[in-house]
Amino acid sequence: MIRFADLSFLDEITDIESRCFPPEQAAKREQFAGRLRVYPQHFLLLCDDDGKAAAFVNGFVTDEPDLTDEMYAFPEKHNENGAWQMIFGLCTRPEHRHKGYAKSLMNEMLRLAKVQGRKGAVLTCKERLIGFYEQFGFVNEGISRGSVIGGVKWYQMRLRF
Numbered sequence: 001m002i003r004f005a006d007l008s009f010l011d012e013i014t015d016i017e018s019r020c021f022p023p024e025q026a027a028k029r030e031q032f033a034g035r036l037r038v039y040p041q042h043f044l045l046l047c048d049d050d051g052k053a054a055a056f057v058n059g060f061v062t063d064e065p066d067l068t069d070e071m072y073a074f075p076e077k078h079n080e081n082g083a084w085q086m087i088f089g090l091c092t093r094p095e096h097r098h099k100g101y102a103k104s105l106m107n108e109m110l111r112l113a114k115v116q117g118r119k120g121a122v123l124t125c126k127e128r129l130i131g132f133y134e135q136f137g138f139v140n141e142g143i144s145r146g147s148v149i150g151g152v153k154w155y156q157m158r159l160r161f
């Protein structure tokens, strides 16, 4: 079941993130708390039959066209009337992978952004996931200048509705 997240899921979300990324790339509990306070309506969970979170996707909305590391840290930069739905994180618990959870969450995030009248969606990802995001219609724009988090090479991808 896909639902909006809220602060009651803070520990579960932080735990999933820590299983998906090494510490220098993982968002911290306090960052998630800020995001859940400011834009829970842009934070989706896919829960298993027991109501436990198995996967999540989140990101705020902005008129700024390019994704920067600053956006991860400052939820208050969210602009509900902005043009672009940013995607800050898409994560599935390791034991729930390969079940289509991430695909379902991304499709729902994009459906909502489209009905809300956004121009499109923007994300950054590692090279090996470019193909994964192309299946939704994201186009690779090359190495991101705005995101260098964790000392990794991030590629920016954009989908225009």
Ligand SMILES: CC(C)(COP(=O)(O)OP(=O)(O)OC[C@H]1O[C@@H](n2cnc3c(N)ncnc32)[C@H](O)[C@@H]1OP(=O)(O)O)[C@@H](O)C(=O)NCCC(=O)NCCS
Binding pocket: 020, 021, 055, 089, 090, 091, 092, 093, 096, 097, 098, 099, 100, 101, 102, 103, 104, 124, 125, 126, 128, 129, 130, 131, 132, 133, 135
């Ligand atoms: C990436 C991630 C979110 C995928 O989650 P998932 O729920 O297993 O994904 P889905 O089941 O919806 O989709 C997987 C399918 O996408 C497709 N796919 C995956 N990687 C792909 C690639 N590089 N190119 C093309 N297609 C790809 C395959 O068809 C795959 O099917 P398979 O599982 O049968 O091999 C998950 O592996 C994860 O949390 N990774 C760690 C965090 C991370 O890197 N997140 C992305 C941030 S940039």
